[in-house]
Amino acid sequence: MPSIIVQNIVKNFGSYIAVDDVSFSVEAGEIFGLLGPNGAGKTTSIRIILDIFKPDSGTVSILGGPMSEEKKNNIGYLPEERGLYQDIPLERCLVYLATLKGMENSLAQERVNKYLVRFDLIEWRKKKVKELSKGMQQKAQLITTLVHQPQIIVIDEPFSALDPVNTQMVKDLLREERDSGKTIIMCTHQMHQVEELCDRLVLIDHGQSMLYGTLHDVRKQFAKPAVALSTPDPLPALIPGVDSIKQENSDYTLHLLPGHSTQELLQTLVKANIHIEKFEIAMPTLDEIFIDVVQKQGAVQ
Amino acid sequence: MKKTFLVFRNEFISTVTRKSFLITLFLLPLVSLVVMIVITGLQKSTGTNAGALISNLMVPSAKTTLEGFVDESSLVTKIPGAYQFRLTRYTGEADAKTALAKGQISAYYLIEKDYLENGKIIYVRPDFNPLGGSIQSSSIDALMAYNLTSGNLNLYYRLQNPVNTSVNTVDSTAPERDQSNPLTFFLPYAVTFLFYIVIITSASLLLNSITGEKQNRMMELLMTSVTPRQMLTGKIIALGLAGLLQTVVWSGSGLLVLRYSGRNLALADAFQLPASILLWGILFFLLGYAVYASLMAGIGALVPSMREASQLTTVVIIPLIIPLMFISLLIQTPNSMLSVILSLFPLTSPVAMMTRLAATHVPLWQIGIALILLVLTAVYFIRVSANLFRAQNLLSGKSMSAKNFIRAMAGRQ
Numbered sequence: 077m078p079s080i081i082v083q084n085i086v087k088n089f090g091s092y093i094a095v096d097d098v099s100f101s102v103e104a105g106e107i108f109g110l111l112g113p114n115g116a117g118k119t120t121s122i123r124i125i126l127d128i129f130k131p132d133s134g135t136v137s138i139l140g141g142p143m144s145e146e147k148k149n150n151i152g153y154l155p156e157e158r159g160l161y162q163d164i165p166l167e168r169c170l171v172y173l174a175t176l177k178g179m180e181n182s183l184a185q186e187r188v189n190k191y192l193v194r195f196d197l198i199e200w201r202k203k204k205v206k207e208l209s210k211g212m213q214q215k216a217q218l219i220t221t222l223v224h225q226p227q228i229i230v231i232d233e234p235f236s237a238l239d240p241v242n243t244q245m246v247k248d249l250l251r252e253e254r255d256s257g258k259t260i261i262m263c264t265h266q267m268h269q270v271e272e273l274c275d276r277l278v279l280i281d282h283g284q285s286m287l288y289g290t291l292h293d294v295r296k297q298f299a300k301p302a303v304a305l306s307t308p309d310p311l312p313a314l315i316p317g318v319d320s321i322k323q324e325n326s327d328y329t330l331h332l333l334p335g336h337s338t339q340e341l342l343q344t345l346v347k348a349n350i351h352i353e354k355f356e357i358a359m360p361t362l363d364e365i366f367i368d369v370v371q372k373q374g375a376v377q
Numbered sequence: 378m379k380k381t382f383l384v385f386r387n388e389f390i391s392t393v394t395r396k397s398f399l400i401t402l403f404l405l406p407l408v409s410l411v412v413m414i415v416i417t418g419l420q421k422s423t424g425t426n427a428g429a430l431i432s433n434l435m436v437p438s439a440k441t442t443l444e445g446f447v448d449e450s451s452l453v454t455k456i457p458g459a460y461q462f463r464l465t466r467y468t469g470e471a472d473a474k475t476a477l478a479k480g481q482i483s484a485y486y487l488i489e490k491d492y493l494e495n496g497k498i499i500y501v502r503p504d505f506n507p508l509g510g511s512i513q514s515s516s517i518d519a520l521m522a523y524n525l526t527s528g529n530l531n532l533y534y535r536l537q538n539p540v541n542t543s544v545n546t547v548d549s550t551a552p553e554r555d556q557s558n559p560l561t562f563f564l565p566y567a568v569t570f571l572f573y574i575v576i577i578t579s580a581s582l583l584l585n586s587i588t589g590e591k592q593n594r595m596m597e598l599l600m601t602s603v604t605p606r607q608m609l610t611g612k613i614i615a616l617g618l619a620g621l622l623q624t625v626v627w628s629g630s631g632l633l634v635l636r637y638s639g640r641n642l643a644l645a646d647a648f649q650l651p652a653s654i655l656l657w658g659i660l661f662f663l664l665g666y667a668v669y670a671s672l673m674a675g676i677g678a679l680v681p682s683m684r685e686a687s688q689l690t691t692v693v694i695i696p697l698i699i700p701l702m703f704i705s706l707l708i709q710t711p712n713s714m715l716s717v718i719l720s721l722f723p724l725t726s727p728v729a730m731m732t733r734l735a736a737t738h739v740p741l742w743q744i745g746i747a748l749i750l751l752v753l754t755a756v757y758f759i760r761v762s763a764n765l766f767r768a769q770n771l772l773s774g775k776s777m778s779a780k781n782f783i784r785a786m787a788g789r790q
Contacts (some may be wrong), residue, residue, distance in 0.1 A: 127766045128600045153601045159594025164391065172387050176380060176602040218600070 077140065079104045079228060079259035085124050085134035087117075093291040095131070096283035102276075107250060107260045107290075109270040109277035113370050116159070117283040118263050120157060122230055125151060125261075139227060149178035152226035156233060156263070158217055159204045163356055167201035170219055177224040184223070195245075210237045218246065222253070229253060229268040231351075232263040247273060267362040279366065281373045288364070294361045298368065301332040303341060306354035316344055380603045384611025392582060392619045394534030401578075401749045402623055411632050436506065444516060445473045445485035449491040457523045463516045477503065485518050568735035569656075571627060572728045573701060575662060579620025580669035586612055587677030588686060598769045605766040607672055613759075617666050624662050628655070650785055654734050660748060665727025667755035669697065671762040678765040692779050696724035700732060711737040722749050723754035761786055 078101035095117045104109040112118045123129040125136050127143035161169045167188060174184035188281040192198040195215040200208060208216065214237040220231060234250070235243045250273060256261055264270060268334050270277060270291070277294065279287040287294050305311075305328045311321060317336030322329040332341065342355060360368075385551055392398055446453070447467050454465055463483065467473040473485040482503035492498065498517060526532045589609075590596050599608060672693045680686045700707060707716050711733040719729035720739070726747040733739050765785055 123597075123772075126601050128597070148601055151601060153598065155594075155597040157594045157597050159596075159598060160383055161391075161595065162593055172383070173598070173602070176599070180694070324429070 078102055078262070079139055080125060081135075081137040082121070082138075083135045085118055085121065085131040085136065086208075087131050088122060089296060093283050095124065095280075096284045097134070098278075098280060098283070100135075100278045100285065100288055102259050102261055104259045105254060105257045106275040107254050107262055107273050109274035110261055110263045110280070111265075111267075111366065112279055113265075113268065116280045118280055119232070121280065121294070122153075122261070122263065126151065126230065132200035140353045144254075147180075148226065150227045152221040152229045154188070154217055154221040154223065154231040155280075156232060158205060158214060160213060160216060160220075162206040163204060166197065166205050166216060168206065169205055170216060170223065174223045177226075178223050187223050188219065191223055195219060208377045210243060211239060212341075214238060215242065218249075227258060229258055229260045230263075231363050232261065233265070235264070235266065235269060237317055256287070267366055271362050279369060281370050286369050286371075286373060291362075294365065295362070298360045298365045299357060300360070301334075301336070302358035303330045303332070303338055303339070304328070304356050304358040305330055305345075305352065306353065307350055311350065312348065315341070315348075317341055381607045381611045384603060384608055388586060389618060391632070392583065392586075392616060393622065398619070402626055403708050405627055409631065409634050414675050442483040443546070445476055445480070445482040446488060446517065447485065448488045449490045450488050452486065452492060453520060453524045455475055455524065457519060457528075459518055460519055464520055464645060473501075475503065484678065488521075491692070522606065550784060561701060565732050565735040566704065567631070568658075569704055569707075569732040571624070571631075572658075572662065572731045573664070574688045575620055575624045575627070576665045576669055576727055577697065579616050579623070579666050580673045582615045582619065583612060583670045584673040584686060584690065585683065586616065587674060588680065588683040591677075591771070592682060592701060600768050600771070605771060606763055609763060609766045613667075613670055613674065617670065619721035620666055621659070621662065624658070627628070628658065654731075657734055658731060661727045661731055663747065664751040664755050668727070668758055669693070669756040670752065671755065672786065675758070675762040675765050676782065678762065678767075678770045679782060679785060680698045689779055689782050692782070696722075696730060699725050700729040703729075704732065706737045709733045711739075717743065721750060723747075723750040726751055758786070 080102040082101065083099050084097050085095055085099070086093070088196045095287055098117070098121055100108075110118055110121065110367055120129065123133045124377060125138070127136075127138075127148070136143070139150065163171075164172075167185075169187045170192075171181065171184045171232060174188060175181055180185070189198070189201070192201055195218070197208075197212060197215060200212065205213065205216070218231075218234065219346075229250075231250075234246055235363045247269075250260060250262075262270075262274065274291060277287070280286055287297075289297070306326055307328070311323075315321075315330070317333055317340055319333045321331075331343065332338070338357060342352075345352060345355075351361060403719050443463060443465060445465050445467050449471050456466070467476065467485065470487060471728060473482070473487075476482050477485055484500060485503065487499040489495075489497045489499065498521075500517075522536055526536065590599065603611075627642070676686050676689045676693065680689065703715065703719060706713065707719065710716060716729070716733060719725045720733050721743065722729075730739070730744065730747050736742075755786070
């Protein structure tokens with residue numbers, strides 16, 4: 077049974093429709109990408125899931141039912157609006173926020189310290205939060221998100237202020253959490269991160285759900301009849317059934333004419349005695365799909 | 378409940394450990410202690426009592442310099458004994474002018490021929506000071522009164538001071554104070570300002586705290602841990618307690634300073650206040666705080682930052698300033714219609730009633746009505762603010778006009 081089920085949620089702010097009939101579900105043990113351009117309705121959707129906003133219509137089921145105070149303690153949230161109490165020491169700030177998630181003070185203290193060591197912030201624990209760099213504060217916010225070991229983790233742009241080393245560390249951490257059965261929703265604009273981490277995704281634009289499914293299905297859905305080919309041999313200028321050829325060193329992308337199959341192309345190439353090092357269906361990148369969908373939606377609007 | 382307590386504890390600890398809070402908490406009593414010690418020291422070395430010392434600080438003691446007079450009315454036959462060395466007669470104005478120019482006299486009076494008809498006397502002095510000109514005229518008053526009564530001293534004294542009032546109050550519970558002591562005069566002022574400052578500061582602390590959450594961008598994170606109601610309750614109680622701590626420390630140390638100096642300065646009579654004023658003080662503070670804190674919380678919920686809040690806080694604070702504008706009236710005629718209205722109207726009563734309580738004996742039924750009205754108002758504003766304290770307002774970055782705020786507080790949002 078999915079940990080989160082969102083069904084036909086709608087939210088209006090006056091005459092502005094922020095979320096328009098969005099549905100999706102998220103399973104335990106997966107990282108789910110919530111994608112969309114700025115102002116698409118991602119944050120509002122998340123706020124509805126987290127019970128900060130009530131939807132005008134539609135329902136949200138969390139861990140098998142509506143949200144409750146206990147369930148809130150089982151959620152870790154890293155909002156896009158990053159905030160911490162700037163004028164108090166880091167450790168006190170993190171322990172206070174952990175106790176607000178229902179942890180006992182002593183346990184919170186112990187866990188916060190463990191995470192501070194892991195995130196390389198232990199030397200800063202007595203320093204005021206405002207003395208920390210932006211990247212350090214983001215790591216501290218991640219600690220707040222994870223310290224109470226929530227069942228559901230919702231993170232908005234988790235890598236935005238991190239250097240490559242910390243980005244890798246956080247990625248490993250998220251995979252670890254997923255493998256231990258946590259449910260993770262990740263909002264991001266960085267499509268390569270989604271390709272690397274997410275199992276499934278939904279793309280929202282203008283409040284509406286545009287794409288939904290596994291990463292592979294989505295890419296297949298947008299795959300145009302094209303082949304990625306690697307060969308040391310020069311390709312003839314004209315190949316039967318091929319519309320156009322794009323070359324980058326020894327890599328080629330061959331776009332097929334309508335009504336021609338990849339199988340025919342392979343046979344043609346073999347007959348022409350061309351050595352083939354790689355031959356695969358060319359999948360569009362998520363970036364391309366994102367731009368494609370958003371632009372089409374923009375044209376419709 | 379537990380989360381409300383956690384919010385409360387965090388808020389209280391962060392407030393009372395803040396440097397600025399500790400400084401104001403202890404600086405004021407410390408300053409008044411130092412002032413009292415200095416006064417006590419001065420008293421011991423000069424032998425004057427504290428009351429006289431304070432009046433000397435406020436009004437410069439009149440200098441007994443010699444003045445001249447020219448009597449054209451021929452009414453002045455004799456200079457009374459006490460004024461022999463303060464007034465000297467000149468036969469013509471030219472002589473008086475010369476003496477003034479030489480500095481033998483500081484000024485002279487010209488008693489005109491038809492003085493008996495119009496009482497006209499010209500006062501001639503070298504400097505020009507239109508506001509402080511009447512300081513020296515008591516000698517001439519005495520001179521004329523003495524000569525008009527042909528030296529009949531009793532008649533002269535009665536004319537000078539026709540009524541010698543001594544006040545006997547029927548109400549035995551009224552604070553008995555030495556009316557001529559200037560400290561008696563200060564006490565109601567001190568109480569008024571204490572209440573004004575304490576209510577304003579604690580209500581503003583609440584506003585600060587809420588806009589602080591917004592500025593620290595903590596609202597969204599907190600909304601997934603606590604409900605807006607838990608947050609509001611925790612904060613209101615914490616900052617109310619901080620304000621109460623301030624009231625108790627300030628008034629407690631004030632009383633201690635007075636007790637101490639009372640022993641040394643014989644001030645006790647001047648400052649005797651009924652013990653019940655402390656109880657009323659706590660009640661009026663708590664209710665006044667509840668009203669103004671919930672108004673501030675409403676502002677805090679609606680504005681994106683402290684800067685945006687300033688215009689709205691001005692609107693809210695105006696009713697609290699009204700008693701300060703009428704402070705003289707409240708103190709001098711504490712039972713006049715306006716004073717009673719101000720001390721009953723719930724937005725002005727926390728300050729105005731305390732001023733009256735410090736100035737006179739207030740009938741119990743008036744205190745009761747003021748308290749009931751305050752409770753009703755507090756309940757109303759707390760409910761409206763709690764309604765405004767919801768996620769949509771707390772997370773909105775929109776600015777808010779005074780008009781819309783008043784509409785919102787009237788429950789029309």
